[in-house]
Amino acid sequence: MAVSGNDVKEPLVAVEEGSKKLDVDEGGSPWMLYFCTFVAVCCSYEFGACVGYSSPIQSAIREDLNLSLSEYAVFGSVLTFGAMIGAITSGPIADFFGRKWTMRIATAFCVVGWLAIYWAQGAVALDIGRLSSGYGMGAFSYVVPVFIAEMAPKNLRGVLTAMNQLMICTGISVAFIIGTVLSWRTLAITGLVPCAVILLGLFFIPESPRWLAKIGRGKEFREALQELRGKDADISHEAAEIQDYIEMLDQLPKAKLLDLFRSRYRRSVTIGVGLMVCQQFGGINGVCFYVSYIFEEAGFSSSVGAVTYAIVQVIITAIGAVLIDRAGRKPLLLISGTGLLAGCLLVAISFFLKVHDWATTASPVLAVSGILLYIGSFSVGMGAVPWVVMSEIFPVNIKGVAGGFASLVNWFCSWLISYTFTYLMSWSSYGTFILYAATNLIGILFIMMVVPETKGRSLEQIQAAINRDNA
Numbered sequence: 001m002a003v004s005g006n007d008v009k010e011p012l013v014a015v016e017e018g019s020k021k022l023d024v025d026e027g028g029s030p031w032m033l034y035f036c037t038f039v040a041v042c043c044s045y046e047f048g049a050c051v052g053y054s055s056p057i058q059s060a061i062r063e064d065l066n067l068s069l070s071e072y073a074v075f076g077s078v079l080t081f082g083a084m085i086g087a088i089t090s091g092p093i094a095d096f097f098g099r100k101w102t103m104r105i106a107t108a109f110c111v112v113g114w115l116a117i118y119w120a121q122g123a124v125a126l127d128i129g130r131l132s133s134g135y136g137m138g139a140f141s142y143v144v145p146v147f148i149a150e151m152a153p154k155n156l157r158g159v160l161t162a163m164n165q166l167m168i169c170t171g172i173s174v175a176f177i178i179g180t181v182l183s184w185r186t187l188a189i190t191g192l193v194p195c196a197v198i199l200l201g202l203f204f205i206p207e208s209p210r211w212l213a214k215i216g217r218g219k220e221f222r223e224a225l226q227e228l229r230g231k232d233a234d235i236s237h238e239a240a241e242i243q244d245y246i247e248m249l250d251q252l253p254k255a256k257l258l259d260l261f262r263s264r265y266r267r268s269v270t271i272g273v274g275l276m277v278c279q280q281f282g283g284i285n286g287v288c289f290y291v292s293y294i295f296e297e298a299g300f301s302s303s304v305g306a307v308t309y310a311i312v313q314v315i316i317t318a319i320g321a322v323l324i325d326r327a328g329r330k331p332l333l334l335i336s337g338t339g340l341l342a343g344c345l346l347v348a349i350s351f352f353l354k355v356h357d358w359a360t361t362a363s364p365v366l367a368v369s370g371i372l373l374y375i376g377s378f379s380v381g382m383g384a385v386p387w388v389v390m391s392e393i394f395p396v397n398i399k400g401v402a403g404g405f406a407s408l409v410n411w412f413c414s415w416l417i418s419y420t421f422t423y424l425m426s427w428s429s430y431g432t433f434i435l436y437a438a439t440n441l442i443g444i445l446f447i448m449m450v451v452p453e454t455k456g457r458s459l460e461q462i463q464a465a466i467n468r469d470n471a
Contacts, residue, residue, distance in 0.1 A: 030230045032205065033152065037160050039201035040147050041167040043103055043140045046110055046194040048171020050079065050133045056179025057187060061126075064184070071123045078127050080415040082134020083141065087411050090139035091404025099147040099208045106139035107198045114191040133191075141387075142407040146399060149391035150208040151228050153238075154458045155325065158388055162321035165384030169317045173310040210459070213246045214396050238458070245460040246396065260402055267466055268393045271451055272406045275333075275386035278443035280413035282340050283436035284378055286421030287371065294347070294371060297429060299354065300364040305371070312372055316379035323380070328455040329389055330447065332381035337444040339377025344437035346370030351429035370433075382443075392454045395463050 054076045062072050086106065094102040109132045116129030145161050152160045171194075179187050206224035213221040221242075225235050260269045287294065295305035324332060347370035354363045394402040424432040454462050 030228055030233070033156075033160075033228045035201075036151055036205045036228065037148055037163060039198060039205055040103070040144050041163045042194045042197045042201065043106065043144045044164045044167035045171040046107070046191065046198065047137045047140045047144075048168040048173075049175050049191045049194065050110065050113075050137045050171075051168070052172035052175030053179070053187060053191065054079070054130075056176055057184035061184045065120070065122060065126070067123055067126075075123065075126050075130055077415070077419070078130045079134035079137065080411060080418070082131040082136075083138030084408055084411045084415070086135040086138025086140075087142055087407030088138075088404050090142045090407070091400035091402070093139070093400075094143050094146065094211075094403075095400035098211055099143055099150070100202050100205070102139060102143045103147070103198060104202055106136040106143065107195050109133065109136035109139070111192060111195050114188045114195070118185050118188040129188075138407065138411060141410070142403050145387045145391040146403055147208055149388070149459065150210040151206075151224075153229070154456060154461075157392070158324035158329065158455060159321055161388040161391055162317075162324045162384040164387060165379075166314070166317045166321050169313045169379065169383075173314050176310055177307075210242060210246075210396055213242055218243075241458060241460050245463065256401065259398065260405060265395070265398055265402070268395070268398075269402055269405075272390045272393050272402060273409050274446055274450060275389055276406050276410040277413055278337075278439075278446055279382050279386045280410060280417055281436075282337075282378070282382065282440045282443060283344065283417060283421075283433070284382075285414045285418040286424075286432075286436075287374060291371065295367065297351070297354075297425070299360075300368050305368060308368075309371065309375055313375050313379050316376045317383060320380040320384055324385065324388065325455060328453050329385050330451055330453045333385050333447045333451065334381075334444060336377050336381025336383075336385070337440055337447060339373055339380070340382065340440040341437050341444065343370045343372075343374030343377055344433045344440060346373060348430040348433035348437065351433065355430065389451065389454060392459055392462055393466070396459075 058072060061067065061075075062069075067075070086109070090102055090106070093105065097105075113129040113131070113133030113136065116125050116132060120126045120129060145164050148161045148164065149157055175187070175190075178190065182190070206227050207220070209221050209225040209228065212218075212224055222235070222239055225239055225242075226233065229235050229238075259265065291305065291309050295301065320332060346366050350363045350366035350370060353359045353366070390403060390406050421432070424435070452462075452465065457465070
C-alpha cells in the first residue's frame with residue numbers, strides 16, 4: 001500500500017499536539033532505565049578495552065612471541081576489519097533477533113577473542129582473537145546507542161546515549177594504564193570482566209519497547225515500557241505515539257540497502273552517514289593511534305603527553321554527556337568542530353616552526369596545546385553526538401539497514417585515516433594537520449546547513465519533522 005507524505009505526517013503531528021511531556025520522574029522511579037543503561041554501556045567499556053589493548057603491550061607481546069613489526073601491525077589493524085563486518089551485520093541481526101540478543105552475540109565474539117589472545121602461541125591465534133574481538137566491537141558500535149535511544153525518554157535520551165562514548169573512552173584509558181603494570185596475557189583476561197557483567201545483566205533487563213512494538217508483541221511492549229518508566233508512571237500517551245508510528249511503518253515495504261537512497265530516506269541517511277564521515281575525516285584516529293609519535297615529533301615527552309591526553313579525554317567526554325540534553329546536539333557539534341579546526345591549526349603551526357627551525361621553544365608548547373584542544377573539542381561533541389544523532393535520525397523500519405551502513409562507513413573511514421596517517425606525516429607534518437583543519441571546516445559547514453536539532457523531541461516527532469522537510 002502506497003503511503004503519501006501527508007499520510008505519514010498526520011497521525012504523528014496529532015499525537016505530538018495532544019500528548020503531554022513525559023518526564024523521567026512522572027509517576028514513578030524508573031531505576032530499571034538506569035540499570036539498562038549501565039548494562040548497555042558495559043558493552044561500550046568492552047569496546048574501549050578492545051581498542052586500548054594493543055597500545056601498552058606492543059613491546060612485550062612482540063618479544064614473547066617473536067613477532068615482526070609487520071606481524072604486529074596486522075594484529076593491530078585486523079581489529080578494524082572485524083569491526084566493519086560487525087557493523088554491517090549487526091543491524092539486520094538486531095532487527096531480527098532483537099537488541100538484547102545482538103549484545104549477547106557480540107559479547108560472545110569478544111569472549112572468544114580474548115581467550116584466543118590469552119592462549120595464543122603465535123601470530124595466527126592472535127589475529128583470529130583480534131578479528132573476533134573486532135566483530136563484537138563493531139556490533140556494539142551500532143546496537144548500544146540504538147538500544148539506549150529506543151528505551152530512554154526524550155528528556156534523558158541525549159545524556160544516556162552519550163554515556164556510550166564516555167565508557168568507550170574510560171575503557172581505552174583503563175586498558176592503557178593497567179597495561180603498563182600487567183602482562184599482556186593478564187590484560188586479555190581483564191577484558192572478560194565486562195563481558196561477564198553484560199551476559200549476567202542482560203537476563204534482568206527488558207528488550208527495547210520500540211523493537212517489541214515493531215514485531216507485533218504489543219503486551220510485552222507495554223510491559224517493557226512500564227518497567228522502564230516506573231510502575232506508577234502513566235505511559236498511555238507515549239505508548240500511543242509509538243504505536244501510531246509503528247502502524248504507519250507497517251504499511252511500508254521491508255527496507256533494503258538500496259532503499260536508503262530513495263528520496264523518502266535520503267535526508268536521514270545524509271545526516272547520519274555525513275556525521276560519521278565528518279567525525280573520522282577530521283583526523284581523530286590518526287591522532288588517537290599515534291599521539292605518542294606526534295608528541296615525540298614535536299619534541300615533547302610522549303609518556304606525559306599520552307597520560308594527559310587520556311585524562312582530558314575522559315573528563316571532557318563526561319562534561320559533554322551532561323551538556324548534550326541541555327545545550328543541544330547541534331551547538332555541541334559546532335563548538336566541537338570549531339575547536340577541532342583550531343587544534344589542527346595550532347599543531348600545524350608547531351610543525352611548521354619545527355621544520356624551519358624557528359621558535360624552537362614555542363613549538364612543543366603549541367603542539368601540546370593543539371593536541372589537548374583537539375581531543376577536548378572532539379570529546380565534548382564530535383565523539384558522542386554523531387552516534388546519538390544516528391540512533392535518533394533513522395525510522396524504525398530502516399534503522400537496522402541504515403544504522404549498519406552508517407557504522408560500516410564510520411569504520412571504513414577510521415581504517416582509512418589510521419592507515420594514511422604515517423604516509424601523510426612523512427609527506428608533510430604540518431601539511432597533514434592543515435588537511436585535517438580543512439576537513440573540519442567542511443564539517444562545520446555541513447553541520448550548519450544539514451544537521452537538525454533533535455534535543456527534546458521523541459523519536460517519532462523527529463521523523464515527523466524530517467517528513468515535513470522532505471515533503
